Amino acid sequence: MIAPSILSADFARLADEVAAVNGEPGHRADWLHVDVMDAHFVPNLTLGLPVVESLLKVTDIPIDCHLMIEDPDRWAPGYAEAGAYNVTVHVEAAKDPVMLAKDLRAAGAKAGLSIKPNTPLEPYVEVLKHYDTLLVMSVEPGFGGQKFIAEVLDKARKAREMVDTGHLNLVVEIDGGINADTIEQAAEAGVDCFVAGSAVYGAEDPSRAIEALRAKAAPAFAHARQ
Ligand SMILES: O=C(CO)[C@H](O)[C@H](O)COP(=O)(O)O
Numbered sequence: 001m002i003a004p005s006i007l008s009a010d011f012a013r014l015a016d017e018v019a020a021v022n023g024e025p026g027h028r029a030d031w032l033h034v035d036v037m038d039a040h041f042v043p044n045l046t047l048g049l050p051v052v053e054s055l056l057k058v059t060d061i062p063i064d065c066h067l068m069i070e071d072p073d074r075w076a077p078g079y080a081e082a083g084a085y086n087v088t089v090h091v092e093a094a095k096d097p098v099m100l101a102k103d104l105r106a107a108g109a110k111a112g113l114s115i116k117p118n119t120p121l122e123p124y125v126e127v128l129k130h131y132d133t134l135l136v137m138s139v140e141p142g143f144g145g146q147k148f149i150a151e152v153l154d155k156a157r158k159a160r161e162m163v164d165t166g167h168l169n170l171v172v173e174i175d176g177g178i179n180a181d182t183i184e185q186a187a188e189a190g191v192d193c194f195v196a197g198s199a200v201y202g203a204e205d206p207s208r209a210i211e212a213l214r215a216k217a218a219p220a221f222a223h224a225r226q
């Protein structure tokens with residue numbers, strides 16, 4: 001799956017920017033990645049629930065909310081209640097991630113847990129049994145257009161192995177620095193869902209960029225599952 005991040009879109013033309021990734025099959029975004037930043041958990045401020053509610057009215061692409069906020073236990077369920085398809089919180093910010101996953105699911109969303117580049121995976125394997133998505137950050141959260149940190153792929157590989165052996169049942173998603181040069185190595189590591197902000201919205205034709213990313217990832221994606 002390819003999940004364009006609207007962080008790199010033109011915020012004054014959001015409905016048009018979403019329409020630009022809602023093309024024919026193959027050119028279409030599988031998820032629409034929405035980065036919510038609160039200027040506390042990360043040193044940047046983006047958008048919040050009112051904008052997500054407006055986006056839900058103009059698209060049927062499943063919305064993937066990546067909440068880079070403090071106190072997600074309090075705020076994240078509101079995004080699920082609004083109708084977001086997947087709501088991801090950061091393990092570094094969540095007070096009770098197991099209870100939070102239950103709340104997100106009870107509100108009708110898939111529950112996602114994200115780990116920053118320097119956060120290890122192992123301590124959270126039991127917690128991840130309650131989650132539908134693991135978002136492996138491949139840049140420090142906060143800004144688009146950063147350089148891909150390849151070292152995080154070890155965590156993606158471990159997660160893939162745990163999914164393939166039945167220890168976990170979740171989508172492995174990666175976020176940060178994904179482009180035509182980096183997507184193959186992520187696909188080879190067993191990632192299922194690739195967030196791409198600048199690589200999609202920085203391109204002249206966002207739907208063609210999605211198609212190009214998918215074509216690059218496909219052989220390695222298949223190889224990782226043989
Ligand atoms: O969560 C994020 C940053 O914290 C964004 O989703 C991510 O950076 C996407 O942008 P790019 O593909 O340009 O790296």
Ligand SMILES: [Fe+2]
Nearest residue numbers: 035066175195
């Ligand atoms: Fe993100």
